[in-house]
Amino acid sequence: MLSKILMPSGGQTTDEMLIQKWNKHVGDTVKRGDILFEIETDKAILTVESFAEGVLLEVRFPEGVMVKVGEVVALIGNPGDLDQEKKENQKQKQEEKVDRKEKRDAVVNKELVAETDTPARFNGSKKILASPLAKSLAKIEKIDLEKVARFVSGNLIKKADISRYLREQTKAPVETEIESDHYFIDNSQIRKTIAKRMRESLNTAPHYVISVDVDMTAAIALRNKLNKNGLSKQGLKVSFNDLLMKVVAKAVESAPLVNASFSENKLKVFRNVNIGLAVATETGIIVPVVHNVNKKSIAEITADSSRSIARVKNNQLTESELQGGTITISNLGMFGIDRFTAIINQPESCILAVGGISKKPVVVNDAVVIRDIMNITASFDHRIIDGAVGAPFLQKVRELLEDPELLLY
CATH class of the missing domain: 3.30.559.10 (Chloramphenicol acetyltransferase-like domain)
Structure with a gap:
């Protein structure tokens, strides 16, 4: 029988912890009470013992990764159990994929209905075409559509064009890293x-x-x-x-x-x-x-x-x-x-x-x-x-x- 090893609770104020070290590796035999891995909480470094016996079939998170409490971090059992688990996971992923596609198609269809060609006139003469969603976002962000029109290549300004224009305007210049008189240490x-x-x-x-x-x-x-x-x-x-x-x-x-x-x-x-x-x-x-x-x-x-x-x-x-x-x-x-x-x-x-x-x-x-x-x-x-x-x-x-x-x- 396949046993799932979960990230334990680290206390009332801790909802995720760092996997510091794995003491067992995939393929190792595990007995009940063996120390599987060590975690770093907000207070100390603690050891996690196995409640299951069998072979360590899978390690889902490597050392140095933060993991939320309750997440499955490893699987213990017999080799045949892992094949069954993979089949169930593939089935679940396929169902989720179909569900996401249906939701995405619904959003796209709704967006196509809204993104209709709607003329907008500025300065009394120049005609700029913009979708209702684009005009709404431009109004919220206080953006002149004439500037966006010069920025995009198409005849119709869409919501995505407004978002891309905003990103380009807010890009910060890249600073070249030079040798300095300091260095950094990651905080534990x-x-x-x-x-x-x-x-x-x-x-x-x-x-x-x-x-x-x-x-x-x-x-x-x-x-x-x-x-x-x-x-x-x-x-x-x-x-x-x-x-x-x-x-x-x-x-x-x-x-x-x-x-x-x-x-x-x-x-x-x-x-x-x-x-x-x-x-x-x-x-x-x-x-x-x-x-x-x-x-x-x-x-x-x-x-x-x-x-x-x-x-x-x-x-x-x-x-x-x-x-x-x-x-x-x-x-x-x-x-x-x-x-x-x-x-x-x-x-x-x-x-x-x-x-x-x-x-x-x-x-x-x-x-x-x-x-x-x-x-x-x-x-x-x-x-x-x-x-x-x-x-x-x-x-x-x-x-x-x-x-x-x-x-x-």
């Missing part, structure tokens, strides 16, 4: 969507930004202790992002509006904290989501985030791993960035921009000491989160990082 689908989403976010949500410096001395000690005495035996390595996820989920308890999204009639406040972690790839930023962070231990958060980051780098993410985020963390500390601001990932209402940890002089008990300092800059959607909510939330994040034992309460 991900990059196009990032540009669109960031513009929409700034146009939709009135951002405001606040920033704090955090003494990471205690957090560093806790991370080292966890990695040395416990989690390393499980094959896990806690990152500062993992600690920050746990801290953010705890801080949301005192500021639930930070974990919400805006609509005109109601605010949608989420009970679970689902944190997206912005990961840089060659094609753009991808944000896998760790779900239910508020219900997980640091070990569980570390395991989930490590797995997601690995799947991003290996192009193995599923759509469910990219959806449902309520807060995003973007960390550029590994690039030597001390502080920056980030644009909110709609429809979320908060994004935390995390800088690198660096040694700085600070005053502790009236004495100047050197401490490991990290900056966190939060961008909030002012439609939901006022300064009286955002500031205490960020202060709570700092308090928990500087005294992580408070996470136990």
Whole structure:
């Protein structure tokens, strides 16, 4: 039995996707669960598994082509099945051809009736023959029929002559390409969507930004202790992002509006904290989501985030791993960035921009000491989160990082 492989859905905001790579080729044997091809959505590169078994008989779209959701991209079955499919397609095409011919003949007959010789007199003396359709189009486009008459060779001006005249008048001069000081790179689908989403976010949500410096001395000690005495035996390595996820989920308890999204009639406040972690790839930023962070231990958060980051780098993410985020963390500390601001990932209402940890002089008990300092800059959607909510939330994040034992309460 012939099985049709359709382009899957890429999410609510995606109606077409790019076929990036075929992992199977025509003639290959395919088993259920085999990865057939990879697609690039507006969020990530995803793999598509086969639900059918048999031989890959036909690939309808090559790599590098945009395909609409629901389109048939491949056929799997037995070789004899393909002959039957071709016969059915030929029959359908013949029926469509006959239908198009009948419609075209009807249009032509109607046009012939309308395109009758109708004289038009201009400047009191010169007679110009034009069809009613031509005169109507000339009037709409504000074209002098005398100019068209000098342009065409026939005695009767028709609608097609007006259209051809318009095309000739609007042709732009061809510029000769010369060597220049720049070159072009094609935008990926991900990059196009990032540009669109960031513009929409700034146009939709009135951002405001606040920033704090955090003494990471205690957090560093806790991370080292966890990695040395416990989690390393499980094959896990806690990152500062993992600690920050746990801290953010705890801080949301005192500021639930930070974990919400805006609509005109109601605010949608989420009970679970689902944190997206912005990961840089060659094609753009991808944000896998760790779900239910508020219900997980640091070990569980570390395991989930490590797995997601690995799947991003290996192009193995599923759509469910990219959806449902309520807060995003973007960390550029590994690039030597001390502080920056980030644009909110709609429809979320908060994004935390995390800088690198660096040694700085600070005053502790009236004495100047050197401490490991990290900056966190939060961008909030002012439609939901006022300064009286955002500031205490960020202060709570700092308090928990500087005294992580408070996470136990």
